[in-house]
Amino acid sequence: MKPFFYFFLLLLSVGTHSYAQKQSLYISGKVFDRDSKLYLNHVSIRINNSTIATESDKKGNFDLLIPKVKHVTLVFSIIGYKKEIKELDISGSDTTLTLSVSMKSISYDLTAVEINSKPKPDTVFGTTKFSIIDFDFYEDKYFLLTEDIKTDKQFIRLADETQALLYSVAIPGDAGKAKNLYRDFMGYSNIICENKIFRLLVFNDKLMLASLPVEDYNALVKPVIDTINSQLLFSNYSRDYPLFNYFSYNLNDSSKKEVHTIQDEELMHAYRFEYYSMKSRDKLMALEVAQEYGVDKHIAAAMISGFTHSMFYTPLYAPLYIVSDTICVFDHYKDCLFHYDKSAKKIDSVKINYHHPKNWKDWKNLMVKDFTENSIYAVFDNNGHKYLKMINTRSGKEEGKYPVIHYSADKIRIRDGYIYYVYRPFQSIQEKYLYKEKIILSKN
Numbered sequence: 389m390k391p392f393f394y395f396f397l398l399l400l401s402v403g404t405h406s407y408a409q410k411q412s413l414y415i416s417g418k419v420f421d422r423d424s425k426l427y428l429n430h431v432s433i434r435i436n437n438s439t440i441a442t443e444s445d446k447k448g449n450f451d452l453l454i455p456k457v458k459h460v461t462l463v464f465s466i467i468g469y470k471k472e473i474k475e476l477d478i479s480g481s482d483t484t485l486t487l488s489v490s491m492k493s494i495s496y497d498l499t500a501v502e503i504n505s506k507p508k509p510d511t512v513f514g515t516t517k518f519s520i521i522d523f524d525f526y527e528d529k530y531f532l533l534t535e536d537i538k539t540d541k542q543f544i545r546l547a548d549e550t551q552a553l554l555y556s557v558a559i560p561g562d563a564g565k566a567k568n569l570y571r572d573f574m575g576y577s578n579i580i581c582e583n584k585i586f587r588l589l590v591f592n593d594k595l596m597l598a599s600l601p602v603e604d605y606n607a608l609v610k611p612v613i614d615t616i617n618s619q620l621l622f623s624n625y626s627r628d629y630p631l632f633n634y635f636s637y638n639l640n641d642s643s644k645k646e647v648h649t650i651q652d653e654e655l656m657h658a659y660r661f662e663y664y665s666m667k668s669r670d671k672l673m674a675l676e677v678a679q680e681y682g683v684d685k686h687i688a689a690a691m692i693s694g695f696t697h698s699m700f701y702t703p704l705y706a707p708l709y710i711v712s713d714t715i716c717v718f719d720h721y722k723d724c725l726f727h728y729d730k731s732a733k734k735i736d737s738v739k740i741n742y743h744h745p746k747n748w749k750d751w752k753n754l755m756v757k758d759f760t761e762n763s764i765y766a767v768f769d770n771n772g773h774k775y776l777k778m779i780n781t782r783s784g785k786e787e788g789k790y791p792v793i794h795y796s797a798d799k800i801r802i803r804d805g806y807i808y809y810v811y812r813p814f815q816s817i818q819e820k821y822l823y824k825e826k827i828i829l830s831k832n
Contacts, residue, residue: 412618412639413478416451417487419444419464428466428491430712432762435575436461436473436527440615441759443712453618453639455574462487465760470494509793512808513551514821518543520810522569522799523822524577529554530822531577531588533569537819542566544579544588546595555595560584568799573612573620578605614710617730621647621715627703628696629687630655634708634717636732647732650706652721658700663689705753711762711781718755718779725784740784742766742777755779758802765802765827772796776807778829788829802827 419431427448434441435454444450454460457478464472469491476485513520518534521542525531532545542559544566559566564582571577578600579586585605586597612622618639625632631651637644663674663686674689681688690696708717714735715728720743727735743751745768754767756776765776774792779785790807797809798820805827812820 412453413456413460413482414451414453414484415460415462415476415487416449416484417489418448419450419489419491420448421469422490422492428469431464431466431469431491432712432760434463434759436463440575441710464489464491466491468493509823509825512549512822512824513547514819516819519812519819520822521566521820523801523808523810524569524571525801525803526577526588526590531569532822533566533579544586544595544597546590546593554593557595557597560597570610572609573614613708616710616713616715616732619730619732621708621710621732623708625704628691630659630701630704632704645732647715647728648708648717648719648726650704650717650719650721652704655701659690659695660686662686662693662695666693702753707755709755709757709764709781711764714781716764716781720753725781727782738782738784740779742779742784742786754800756800756802758805760804763802767800774800774809776827778827788831790827790829793825794823797823 419428419433420426421428427444427446429444429446429448431444431448431450432441433444433450433452435452440452440454442450442452460476460478462474462476464474470493472489472491474487474489478485513530513532516537518536520532520534522533523530526546529546529548532547534543534545535541536543542565543556544559545556546554548554559579559581563579563584563586566579566581568580569577570580577588579588579597583602585600585602587600589596589598611624612620613634614621620637620639621634622637623632623634631649633649634647635644636647663671666674666689670692671689674685674692677683677692678685678688695701704721706717706719706721708715710716713730715730715732717726717728718740719726720740723740723744724737725740726737729735743766745751747770750768750770752767752769756765756767757763758765764779764781766779768775768777772795774797776790776792778787778790780787792807792809794809794811794813797807797811799810801808806824807827808822808824810820811823812818
């Protein structure tokens with residue numbers, strides 16, 4: 389994994405015009421109430437637009453070990469207090485920073501409100517000039533991957549909350565078709581195209597594309613899920629194999645260890661049976677392919693037979709999330725939510741059953757995290773009508789349900805308790821717009 393670390397540093401340097409002189413930066417400090425001076429527990433501290441985060445302890449202490457960059461924006465948030473943002477300029481000689489952060493409590497006026505029988509979705513952005521293919525968040529703005537109506541030309545655009553377009557860049561023709569936006573574990577948004585990958589960079593609301601090496605990115609960055617306690621969490625997931633592992637990689641000593649194994653035993657049995665059900669000449673072909681590419685004969689046989697693209701095969705889905713310094717692995721094949729500490733040591737496990745709804749077809753192998761509120765939602769689909777269930781990350785139980793109003797919502801993301809999605813009104817000629825809805829959970 390050593391090549392990964394050097395490539396990781398290279399990616400961090402893209403757009404900063406210089407390489408970091410040190411490999412990492414240690415940030416520590418205390419958080420307290422501005423008026424009472426009492427220390428605050430469970431304050432979320434995260435790098436803006438990143439999955440890198442931690443939480444203050446009962447004495448208000450926190451610490452973060454992050455890759456060395458030239459500028460860092462830290463966001464401090466907790467219910468009942470005004471969000472605090474700290475902009476940090478990092479010099480080349482800095483290896484540690486100590487902060488003292490005070491937070492101002494806020495009060496809420498509980499005024500009477502009118503409750504409608506059915507809330508109305510808000511249009512975040514929409515125009516008849518282009519259709520929105522995908523989107524991502526950037527601070528209080530949005531990246532929009534769009535396709536023009538008349539020319540079919542694709543653009544990446546930066547827009548704000550007022551639906552104003554701040555900047556637009558055309559997707560280069562040699563990149564091929566842009567497929568989607570992908571946020572990597574470092575918090576960067578990237579455009580995944582048929583032939584190229586671009587990182588999105590913003591300077592003074594000016595949007596730029598930085599080309600990244602595709603093979604290295606797919607091999608060394610996309611497998612990484614998140615970071616915790618100076619460790620990278622990654623997997624060897626392959627769509628065409630019913631088993632994969634989660635690993636941790638320690639940036640300090642370059643050590644690697646296995647964290648958790650995901651396997652669908654029933655599917656694995658059917659997968660391996662493909663080889664034994666083959667005719668002799670096909671078995672020989674599978675053995676030759678296995679030898680040439682250095683893979684197991686059963687893998688080669690399943691690939692040759694087309695089993696992994698048949699109606700009998702479903703790719704594995706068992707996501708890993710970090711919630712309040714706890715690694716949560718949702719193992720849908722052992723029907724358990726596994727908890728690991730920030731050193732990747734197992735704490736415990738609890739039973740889960742939300743992925744076995746009464747109508748089994750509703751479960752669509754999709755979960756979404758609200759990174760600002762540290763909450764996890766499972767996504768279901770009943771004949772095109774999406775609905776969410778919030779899953780308690782300690783107990784594994786369902787905490788409530790929310791039906792999405794618009795039919796066939798796509799590209800779902802969640803932030804600040806709102807669900808955002810791309811949608812074209814059913815049987816309408818309107819182009820795809822970006823909408824949001826406030827998630828109001830019910831127990832039904």
